[in-house]
Amino acid sequence: MPPYTITYFAVRGRCSAAKIMLADQSQQWTDIVVNFEDWMKGDLKATCVFGQLPKFEDGDLALFQSNAILRHLGRNHGAYGKGAKEASLIDMMNDGVEDLRLKYGRLIYQEYETGKDQYLKDLPDHLSKFEAVMARNKTGFLVGDKVSFADYNLFDILLNHLVLSDCCLDSFPSLKSFVGKMSARPKIKAYTDSDEYKKQPINGNGKQ
Numbered sequence: 385m386p387p388y389t390i391t392y393f394a395v396r397g398r399c400s401a402a403k404i405m406l407a408d409q410s411q412q413w414t415d416i417v418v419n420f421e422d423w424m425k426g427d428l429k430a431t432c433v434f435g436q437l438p439k440f441e442d443g444d445l446a447l448f449q450s451n452a453i454l455r456h457l458g459r460n461h462g463a464y465g466k467g468a469k470e471a472s473l474i475d476m477m478n479d480g481v482e483d484l485r486l487k488y489g490r491l492i493y494q495e496y497e498t499g500k501d502q503y504l505k506d507l508p509d510h511l512s513k514f515e516a517v518m519a520r521n522k523t524g525f526l527v528g529d530k531v532s533f534a535d536y537n538l539f540d541i542l543l544n545h546l547v548l549s550d551c552c553l554d555s556f557p558s559l560k561s562f563v564g565k566m567s568a569r570p571k572i573k574a575y576t577d578s579d580e581y582k583k584q585p586i587n588g589n590g591k592q
């Protein structure tokens with residue numbers, strides 16, 4: 385029995401970065417997939433600390449909040465930097481990814497039809513911040529010389545943006561190279577090529 389269990393809807397959504405990370409770290413997990421009808425009954429929701437999924441279990445530890453899950457995995461699998469300073473910088477970069485993920489979620493779930501043009505106009509400004517960090521660090525990772533949970537999170541949200549606009553990284557060479565290298569990591573490639581990954585929509589409303 386793998387030690388990890390992930391309870392979530394049948395979408396990539398807020399679990400995708402953690403699953404890419406687990407795959408790359410050679411970890412196995414059990415998926416519990418919740419459908420809309422069952423979720424609406426409310427029994428499971430009532431047991432969730434914030435009334436939301438994903439739920440992540442590591443043995444007898446139950447965790448909610450996707451970024452807390454990423455941090456937990458960072459600690460468990462040596463993907464939280466070398467020392468306290470790198471860990472703090474990784475936290476900072478992950479918070480930056482969360483800001484972008486929230487903007488993306490607003491577009492997808494609230495204003496896809498009316499807001500997409502403006503979103504794509506504003507996007508280079510957001511991406512340029514990650515480009516600058518990546519270009520300055522020169523290791524192919526956001527912080528230090530080793531992959532961290534923030535890299536998996538950035539990679540996942542960039543993949544979503546490439547679906548939204550396949551040319552969105554064209555003026556960001558460091559980000560483009562980062563996505564290329566992460567995609568080519570053998571265990572990530574095996575996971576993202578799998579039916580399990582491909583069959584899941586990115587988002588819960590079918591927009592992408």
Ligand code: 6SG
Nearest residue numbers: 393395397398420423435436437438448449450451588589
């Ligand atoms: C939705 O927002 O999938 N959790 C979501 N929605 C159900 O009753 N800060 C935390 C975190 O980082 C945010 C959690 C997140 O972990 S994720 C949740 O629990 C609720 O609030 C996006 C996603 N959406 C799919 C979805 C949820 C509600 C409508 C569409 C699944 C499909 C239909 C119902 C459940 Fe559906």
